[in-house]
Amino acid sequence: MNNAPLNVLGSLVLALRTPAESAEPLLARAPRRWQRMTPYAVVLCFVVLLLPITVTVLTHDYKAPGGWAGALAMAQTAPLLLALTRPLQAWWIVFTADVVGAVVLSGTQGMEGRPWPWTPMVIIGHLVLMACLGLRAAPRTLVAVWLVTGAAGVALSAMRPAYATSATNVHVLMFVLSGVTLLLTGALRGRGEAERLLAEQEAISEAEHAQRTILEERARIARELHDVVAHHMSVITVQADSAPYRVQGLPAEAREEFATIAASARESLSEMRRLLAVLRSDGSESERAPQPGVDRVQQLVEATVRAGVPAESALSADLPGLPPAVDLSAYRIVQEALANVVRHAPGAPTRVSVGADGTNLLVVVVNGPAAEPRSALETTGTGHGLVGMRERVRLTGGTLDTGPLPDGGFRVAARLPLHAPDGSGTPLSDSTDSTEDTR
Secondary structure, eight states, X not given: OOOHHHHHHHHHHHHHHOOOSOOOOTTTTOSSHHHHHHHHHHHHHHHHHHHHHHHHIIIIISOOOHHHHHHHHHHHHGGGTGGGTOHHHHHHHHHHHHHHHHHHHXXXXXXXXXXXXXXXXXXXXXXXXXXXXXXXXXXXXXXHHHHHHHHHHHHHHHXXXXXXXXXXXXXXXXXXXXXXXXXXXXXXXXXXXXXXXXXXXXXXXXXXXXXXXXXXXXXHHHHHHIIIIIHHHHHHHHHHHHHHHHSTXXXXXXXXXXXXXXXXXXXXXXXXXXXXXXXXXXXXXXXOSOOOOGGXXXXXXXXXXXXXXXXXXEEOTTOOOOOHHHHHHHHHHHHHXXXXXXXXXXXXXXXXXXXXXXXXXXXXXXXXXXXXTOOOSOOOOOSHHHHHHHHHHHHHTOEEEEEEOTTSOXXXXXXXXXXXXXXXXXXXXXXGOOXXXXX
16 A cells, blocks of 8 residues: 555644744844844734734624624734744644634625635735744745645635635635745745855864964974974083083082083973974874973972072972872972072072962962072063963962062962862863963
């Protein structure tokens, strides 16, 4: 047995039961308020005009009872306002009222020579409803509504009264005008959907282009960093390693100093390589190299002492296990603070304290005024180091307090929570590290 007709009928019934996916009013996304209110104003004008005219025509021309005339006029016009947000539900109400009105009018005394089963007001209101439906509903729903409207007109015309001479012309006119309206508004809606999808695709393409541009720029920066810095750092390392063999009679202190310089240069090269790896990647791979933490703060202090700054440290011996983000942030804050002491206050007494109060890790770096008459090694800082500190502290959910002291020194104090809030447990990549000027 061929089930195709039943399948088609089931598809039409399903289409008539499926409302539009969105209940947004027409032009709800228009940029101006008057544009968003225009559909309401237009439909309200139709309702205000059609309601009294329908009551008058049904009462005086079709000789319908006053109660029926008022009820039919309200049911055929007021739901047009609902069509702006739920056009299919509005169609069901109006269509039912139109069919009931045709049945009621078939028994009145004023039918002779009058249009039937659809009155002129019914046709106008129905076309307004079709326009709203065509702009919101799916094509399958539009076809179902159109066919049901035509079938209802054919069925009613078959039972028309003998004195209603224009029934055939009216239902054909209704069927044709409804189809034209649905076709035009459906095409307009399809064009709008196509333009929206095209705009979304263009936005995606622009974002992809911007991402490619960023990756290309990062790769260019990585190449420039390697060309400019890596060679010189390698030369420093080689010279420091070979100095004890090239220069005869060096004291033990000088040999140790050259070894320290070579070790610092190698560490700088290692960190630069990690930075270059981040710049060359697209950010999808996490850092594999182990990150420094609080356990290496003492090495920073010792390196600062060798640079001529009388620094001391007070590290708590019973620190709890630290989250990776907090551990790395504490190390970088101390590193940047000590680097700025070397730059701007060489010879200033400095104290580094790292401890815990049970819920927070406390990191404090305090230095006094620069020793006289020595001058700062750098005087053109940009303040990026302080920005980097604040960013690291913000990502861990902590607080940062920095500022000058009355005696001319400087203080950096950070409070980092031992239990990082959600979303802050990932260490900040070394690609954002900065030891630039914080003053």
